Amino acid sequence: MRTIGVVVNPIAGMGGRVGLKGTDEKVSEARERGAEPRAPERAVAALRALRAAARNEDVRLLAYGGVMGEDEAREAGFDPTVVGEPADEATSAADTKAAVRVFVERDVDLILFVGGDGTAVDVAETLDDLGSETPMLGVPAGVKVYSSVFAVKPRDAGRIAATFERTEAREVNDIDEAAYREGEVRARLRAVATVPVAEALQASKQLSSGSVEALAAGFAESVEDGVTYVLGPGGTVGTIKRELGFDGSPLGVDVWRDGEVLVRDGSEREILAALGERNVVVVSPIGGQGFVLGRGNQQLSPAVVRQCDLEVVASPSKLEGIGVLHVDTGDEELDEELRGWVKVRTGRYERRLVKVE
Template sequence: MDSLGVVVNPIAGMGGRVGLKGTDGTLEEARQRGAEPRAPERARQALRSLYRRTPDLTVYTAAAVMGEDAARDAGYEPEVVYTASSLENRSERTGHDSSGLEPDEAGTTADDTRGAVGAFLEQGVDLVLFVGGDGTAVDVASVLTDTADDKSQVPMLGVPAGVKIYSSVFAVTPSDAGRIAAEFDRVESREVTDIDEAAYRDGEVRTQLRAVVSVPVAPAVQSSKQISGGSVDSLAAGFAREIDSSRTYVFGPGGTVGAIETELEIEPSPLGVDVWRDGEVLARDAAESEILEVLEDPVTIIVSPIGGQGFVFGRGNHQISPAVIGRADEIEVVASGEKLDGIDVLRVDTDDGEIDEALRGWLRVRTGRFTTRLVKVV
């Protein structure tokens, strides 16, 4: 690979930790809840990993928070080929450039993502590296698929930064993205999938195939999310039977964990996080701050891996942040045997390297009333 296009959605993932399950159309509410940008740091991690391997790579990018800042921080001298209109207007209005601008103040849009990708194609890049979630993936793919057939399509690779990561075009971690971009030698067709965020916030998952694109081939490119079926009744009954009334339980999202809540006569928030202790719901569909506010030791976190991907932390449950995980003395992972059959390993991506490392190793996953299975966390 000789040249790369880098585009960052600066607000991707801001809604996750504050319980919004996405940022599409909710940026102001995310700000009011105290959300902080995570995409720029994820971009820096990916580009630093890339720079260690290919420091002489030609990098094209969008101005300021849409890629330029992260590329420079990583060590590159990027060529800026696109500037968002909001950033141009700011420079004209204030007389200052956009360096140091907070990501959530940039005013960039999906049109800017598409504009940047179009500019990269004019430069003849060998790969588009984007930072965001499924919505950003759709925007990138829309340009790539509109401008080429399958044989000439420029490949794309995602750095996971959004709340929704259903598509199979993302590296497992930002560092993996940098390594894959530096080392890949072939591509394959993969799916870009998105969901309706408004329905998602109401507890309903509506997925839609949006594009089929070329993606580098590597073990550390994640699979698409699968919604697994199968009965979890016995698992839920077994878990509920062993509930300790002296413990605080943090219930992660998903149908498997929701079945345990139902067994305990809790109405689950299917895609949110609930906190419960001794028959009382302390917080429902809670943001990180709300979870931390009601925690009382000892604490158990219950999560279920994402089908097909294996993530137990860092995808769809950002509210269970490093700070929340740090309060727990017990983490329970639950999954049906059918779901585990489609997962080789479990994965974590919490934004905290020390916590990720502490969680790695062999983990006993509860699969039924009395049954467990050892699965490795990588």
């Protein structure tokens, strides 16, 4: 019998599609912009995979109350043991930490949490304060997800939770969201956690840069009149933006057509409104992880991507450290459509075939 404690940060990732690049201190603004909760549905997907991967009688599920785990567990078909309730309707980090303390007291075999890097820090630091080596595993639901304690996708987390046999030490990283919104990445190691050993875990985000001027020049030469270019975040695409003649949002999504910036640092709604008859979304994989959609660019929602051709750009050195690319749009049908081989622009004229998984 494997005992698993489940805790969900229900507001994690809400700021992504509305262009806030995070939810810390921004919940009200995210809701005003029309943001919808993302974490609960991802929790349900992970728990359904958990239930499918292990016979129900072989897993005992403990969950924090209401939207912090209990509701999602019941929707996935479990009858969880509820071990506590959020102190208020507006859930907080204190609730997550309280859940972790109860899970440790109940001697769970794994803490399965749903959220982003901030939630990972809350779980890991609480475990450290308790002197506990209880394994933890993240279901990715935040905007950034820089830590290596997360599964690649929610379903992967469920399968890993049901079947893992060994653990290892992995990094918990976080960044300053206020600086991130201003275009500066300040990442730091916050903890080292015990995590199941599995292939379907993402790597830590690598903060590196390289010369991509030739790539950017080749892209600029290839732009077509009347085509709308939706330019994602990151240093590589940022170099393309400068080559096109404007200083874009370094960590946001900009829309450009025929020499004019139509949207700067746009939300999903603003991007959709600016699309034309033919559209191209331009993204670069996250170094060390390989994600091209679903990490740090949730404004590029399924609704946006379905109206665009996909252009992936990356320097050869970045690709060498990745191997394969990943997509996690939140739409399984779209993810399946995007899987396969894609031509990645690596230089002024060069392209390389890379597999999307």
